[in-house]
Amino acid sequence: MNTAFYDRPVLEVARDLVGCVVTHSPTSGVIVETEAYHDSEPACHAFVGLTARTRVLFGPPGVAYVYRSYGIHALLNAVTEPEGSGSAVLIRALEPLTGLALMHERRGLERIEALCSGPGKLTQALGIGLELNGSDLIRGPVRISERPPQWRSVDVSAGTRVGISKAIELPWRFCAVGSRFLSQPPGRVSVA
C-alpha cells in the first residue's frame, strides 16, 4: 500500500480498505468493517478544527490516528486525503489472520468471532496502543497491505455508522457482505 492510496476522498478509501490486511507483527487480520469520518460533519473529531488532538487528522495521509475512547479503549484510524483535510477511516472489525494464540492471550479465552469484532477489541488483540498515534502505516510498526487474492472481489455494503450521536444518517459505514466477524449486523444495504 502506498501514500497515493490514502491520498483520495475518504469514502473511497474506506470502501477500498475492506478486504485489506492490518498487521502488527506477529498478529494480523483482514478488515471487514470500516467507517469514514470527515471534518465537514459533526461526528468527526476534526469538526472542531485544528487542535493538539486533531493535529494528526489534518496531517499527511497514510498515518495512524489512535485515540482513547470512553477513557478505556484505543481506536485505530487511517488518515486520508491531502494534508489540511481532516479525515480518517475508522477500522471497526477484523477477521483474525495470524497470531491467533497471542490474540487469545491478550483478550482472554473467547470465540474467534469475538477477538476483533469491534474497534476497541481489535486494538487490544493486535496490541495497538496510543503510543502508535501518528505512526506511519506504510513504514511503521502497524501496516496495512493489499487484499489477499481471495478478497479481491469481496462484496461491500454501505450502511449507517454505529455508536455516534451526530450525523447518524450518513451511510458511511462499509462492511464485507456476509462476514461473521462484524461488530454489528449491517444497518442498511447497497452495492459496491
Next chain:
DNA sequence: CATGGGATTGACT
C-alpha cells in the same frame, strides 16, 4: 481552573 461528553465494552439483571 472545573466540568462534561464521547467513534465502547463487558458484566450483570
Next chain:
DNA sequence: GTCAATCCCATGC
C-alpha cells in the same frame, strides 16, 4: 436490555 468503568480534551466561566 441496562449500566458502570474511566480519562483525554474541548469548552466555558
